[in-house]
Amino acid sequence: MDDTHDIPTHDIAADIRALRAALAVHGITLPSLGVDPLTLAGWTSRPPLVALGNCNAATARRMAEVLRSAAGG
Helix, strand or coil: CCCHHHCCCCCHHHHHHHHHHHHHHCCCCCCCCEECHHHHCCCCCCCCCEECCCCCHHHHHHHHHHHHHHCCC
16 A cells, blocks of 8 residues: 555755754754655655764764753753
């Protein structure tokens, strides 16, 4: 049974561009940020996931700093 016709159309690329831009404001770059290919394949009725990818320890620390600061800590 093909249930892909039930998947709402959504431009996940716009979400990825927005996240990339928001991270860049804080000096953070995730080179492998993109769409998760397995969930994009359409074998599920769920929308595709955003793959944050891998990052080095310095980037992980910077992300933690930004998130703590945004949370008021």
